[in-house]
Amino acid sequence: MKKLLALIIVLAASINSIAQVSNFEKDSIYIQQVEDHTEPDKVLHAEPLYIDLIRDLGARKGEKEWNLGLGLTDNLKFDSYEALIEYEWAPIDRLGLEVELPFTFYSPVNGTEKDSVPSNQLNSIKIAAQWSFFVNEPMATSMAIGYINEFELSDFRTFGNPFFKGNVYNPFLVVAKRWGNNFHSLIYTGPMIEQNFKTNKFHTTYDINTSFHYMITGTRNFIGIEFNKTFDHSDFDMTIRPQMRLGIADNLLIGIVAGIPVSRENQRLSSFVRLIWEPNH
Structure with a gap:
């Protein structure tokens, strides 16, 4: 016994x-x-789902990803439906490139006259690059600089007259830190300089986007929140975006985002879904 x-x-x-x-x-x-030491250093970071990165920080040559996004925003006089398709890839270590086509479609609400609603449009052709200049595994920290050039197009109502109506110049800086194994923080910031080709005038705003995430143990799933802040001279707007990411398959992820504006001057609640496919993951 x-x-x-x-x-x-x-x-x-x-x-x-x-x-x-x-x-x-x-x-x-x-x-x-x-963080496989047989390849160039790379730190695992949780990437925000709404203002996403051009490519993973510390990107490795050959990485690629397709994104399909769908969103709905409840404005005061109309609803706007957002759709985007983007492809991002890393031609060499540490460098990420991206091409994106964002669309917006509008629907009047509360008896709003159709003529007063903006026209549907392919908003722009966006091309972007991002270079990770600092990747430190012991510190679990990465930094990158990047640039987005956005060729703004005329809406479908006047499409082609002109074809390009303006340009947006958007340099940015990214700093990300992982705390332990599960907690992640990230800052994405930079000016957006919009040029109107017709008047040749420039309008500058400044964005500061911060995010915090908790990655579920042993998975690629996470829950988190984004704070998207825009400074426009004396005006300040912020939207809070709680979010979650779920792995559907080894190379397929889905992100779900809610948008809560702090001030409801122009819009109310919004939602956004991002489907992420990583070929040959």
């Missing part, structure tokens, strides 16, 4: 030890997959 009791105690201790190791491994398995 004493031998049997001793055997049970030993087995229980072994099972508990195995469970602890298993939990630790689950907590770090995805980080280990990303």
Whole structure:
């Protein structure tokens, strides 16, 4: 009887030890997959879902990703439906490139006259580049600079007259830090300089986007929040975007975002869904 009791105690201790190791491994398995020392250094960071990055920080040559986004915004006089398709890839280590086509469609509400609603449009042709100039695995920190050039197009009502109505110049800086294995923070900031070709006038705003995420142990899933802040001379707008990302398959993810404006001057609640496909992941 004493031998049997001793055997049970030993087995229980072994099972508990195995469970602890298993939990630790689950907590770090995805980080280990990303931060593979046989390749250039890379730190795992949670990427915000609404104002997303051009490519992962510390991108490695050959990485690529397709994104399909769908969104709905409840404005005061009309609803706007957002759709985008984008392709991003890394031709060399640390450099990410992206091409994006964003569309917006409008629908009047509350008896609003159709003529007073903006025309549907392909908003622009966006091309972008991002260079990760600092990647430190021991510090779990990455930094990058980038540039987005947005060729603004005329709406469908006057499409082609002119074809390009303006341009947006958008340099930016990204700083990201992971705290332990699960907590992530990121700052994405830079000016947006809009040029109107017809008047040749420039209008500048400044964006500061901060995000915080918690990545679920042993998965690529996370929950988090974005704070999208825009300074326009004396005006300040902020939208809070709680969000979550779920892995559907090994190379397929879905992100779900809600938008809550702090001031409801022009719009109310919004929602956004992003489908992320990583070929050959």
